[in-house]
Amino acid sequence: MTEHPNEIQAQSGKRNSLPLVDRGLLVKVLAPATVANLVCGFDVLGMCLHEPNDLMEIRLLDEKKIIIISADGYPLPLDPAQNTAGAPLVEMINELPGNIGFEVTIHKKIKPGSGIGSSAASAAGAVVGANYLMNDFFSKQDLVRFAMFGEKVASGVKHADNIAPCIYGGITLIRSIHPLDIIPIPAPELYVTIVHPQIEVRTSDARQILRKEVLLKDAIRQWGNIAALVAGFIQNNLLLIGRSLEDVIIEPVRSILIPGFDEVKLKCKEAGALGGGISGSGPSIFMLSKDELTAIAVENVMKEIYNHIGLDYHTYVTTINQTGVTVINN
Incomplete structure (x- = not known):
C-alpha cells in the first residue's frame, strides 16, 4: 500500500500516538x-x-x-x-x-x-x-x-x-x-414488518409533546413491561414478548401524530403478529412476527389500511x- 503521512504505529492503549493505517484510504x-x-x-x-x-x-x-x-x-x-x-x-x-x-x-x-x-x-x-x-x-x-x-x-x-x-x-x-x-x-430469530406512512414526524417535535411527569402507577406498569420484554428476549419466550409490548406513557401521546395507528396495531395482531408499536418517534410502525409468512400477512394488512386511508407508504419485511x-x- 502507498505510504501515507498518517501511517504511524499506535502504542497499545495510548491515545497520544496516531493509529496505524493499513486498510487503504x-x-x-x-x-x-x-x-x-x-x-x-x-x-x-x-x-x-x-x-x-x-x-x-x-x-x-x-x-x-x-x-x-x-x-x-x-x-x-x-x-x-x-x-x-x-x-x-x-x-x-x-x-x-x-x-x-x-x-x-x-x-x-x-x-x-x-x-x-x-x-x-x-x-x-x-x-x-x-x-x-x-x-x-x-x-x-x-x-x-x-x-x-x-x-x-x-x-x-x-x-x-x-x-x-x-x-x-x-x-x-x-x-x-x-x-x-x-x-x-440476545436477539431471537424474529421477523420485523414496518410500514412508513409518507409523512414526517421530526424527533425534536415528537419529544416536545411528551408529558414531563407521569403517574406512579403508569411508571410501575412501564417498568414491569420493560423488564418482562428483556426477559422474553433472553428466554426466547414469544408469548412474554408479545404481552410486554405495551406502552402506557409515550405511545398514547405520540400515536395521535400517526394516521391509522390504532387500526394498524389491532389488525396486525389479529393477523398473527406478536405485537409492536411506534418505531422511534414515528411515523413508522413496526410489528414482530414469529415467521416470514406471518410477517408478510402483517404487511398485507398494513397495505390495505393505508390504501383505504389514501396515504402513500413504504413497507419492509426484514429480520434482526x-x-x-x-x-x-x-
Whole structure:
C-alpha cells in the first residue's frame, strides 16, 4: 500500500500516538435502519434491522477537517457541525493527535424523519467506517459516545437507543448514558414488518409533546413491561414478548401524530403478529412476527389500511441484524 503521512504505529492503549493505517484510504459501509424504544423501552431499548440501509463511503484525509458530500442530491447539511455524520467525526478527530480528517459521501436510503434511525445510521456509519480506516483504534463504546453527537444535532438530545444497536447489532439495552453503559441482549430469530406512512414526524417535535411527569402507577406498569420484554428476549419466550409490548406513557401521546395507528396495531395482531408499536418517534410502525409468512400477512394488512386511508407508504419485511454497520469494501 502507498505510504501515507498518517501511517504511524499506535502504542497499545495510548491515545497520544496516531493509529496505524493499513486498510487503504477509502472504505464503504452499509449503515442499517433501527427500531428504537421497542414500545415500552423509551430511550433505553433498540433493535437493528437488515433493511433498509444507507450506503456510505469514508475517505481518509491528511488534514484535520471533515467534508460531507450528498451523493444523490439529498438536501443534507454540509456544515459538519450541523450534519449527523459530520458532528460525530468532529468529536472523533478532536481526540486524535496529528492531522487526520475524513471525507464522507452519503447515499441516503433511510429517509430522515421516518422513525427508523436515519440520523443514527449516518452517525454510526461514519464513525465505524472512520474507525475501520484507523485499524479499530477506538472501542465500540467510544464509537457510540461519538455518534450520539449526531443524534444531538438531529433532536437536540443525546440518546443511544438507535446508535447502540446500529453499532453493536441485535438488540441493546442502554442502562445509562452518563456514564455510558450498553448491554447487548440476545436477539431471537424474529421477523420485523414496518410500514412508513409518507409523512414526517421530526424527533425534536415528537419529544416536545411528551408529558414531563407521569403517574406512579403508569411508571410501575412501564417498568414491569420493560423488564418482562428483556426477559422474553433472553428466554426466547414469544408469548412474554408479545404481552410486554405495551406502552402506557409515550405511545398514547405520540400515536395521535400517526394516521391509522390504532387500526394498524389491532389488525396486525389479529393477523398473527406478536405485537409492536411506534418505531422511534414515528411515523413508522413496526410489528414482530414469529415467521416470514406471518410477517408478510402483517404487511398485507398494513397495505390495505393505508390504501383505504389514501396515504402513500413504504413497507419492509426484514429480520434482526446481528452485526450492525457492515464494511462491504475497502
